[in-house]
Amino acid sequence: MLTKNRLNRIKSVASLRQSGLVLVFEDIHDPHNAAAILRTCDAFGLQQVYFIFEQEKYYNPKKIGKSSSSTANKWLDFQTYKSTKTCLQKLKKDGFTLVATLLNQEAKDIFKAKFNQPKIAILIGNEHRGLSPLAAKMADEKIYIPMRGMVQSLNVSVTTAIILFEITRQRLKSKKNYQLSLSKKRKLVKNFLQR
Secondary structure, eight states: OOOHHHHHHHHHHHHHOBSSEEEEEESOOOHHHHHHHHHHHHHTTOOEEEEEOSSSOOOOGGGSOHHHHTTGGGGSEEEEESOHHHHHHHHHHTTOEEEEEOOSTTSEETTTOOOOOSSEEEEEOBTTTBSOHHHHHHOSEEEEOOOOSSOOOOOHHHHHHHHHHHHHHHHHHHTOOOBOOHHHHHHHHHHHHTO
16 A cells, blocks of 8 residues: 555655666676665666676576665666677767776776766676776776775775765756656656556
8 A cells, every 4th residue: 555655755766866877787797796786876866777798697687686785676777788889889879978987097086087967877897807898998988986005996886886976976066957857757756656
């Protein structure tokens, strides 16, 4: 039974979803890592998550890690691809700026990068190999998180959380409207009521 409190909660969440921000997993190996990231996506108001399974074995994003994701995957929308090229070409066609997370000299310090584009797709690579050379080549921008310690990388879920935090912080500070349109909010509420 749908209570008034539940309906208000669904409306509130839909009103806080960010428009034009997509996360793209390229060959994430461990479903538990993916599940932890999905929880972060929900927390920062993302709705769309793309999975690419070109080298890694396919798993269903809707059925992974209910304990680690706290059923966040129930509230997110997924698209899956077998080809990095196909996925990234579609995002570019749809007007997204592709932002690759890399550990190399071409990449820009995340805290010096500007995330003011209306449509951003963040590319997150495999836990061991990182992003494929193709994904790095197709990216419009490349970012990294500067490290002050001996370790030069973070767990993929921690990396994603830091990136989403910084993008959200910049968007909120800019005072631009990065929320869904009224019609998209209504559509999302209707969709949530069926989940």
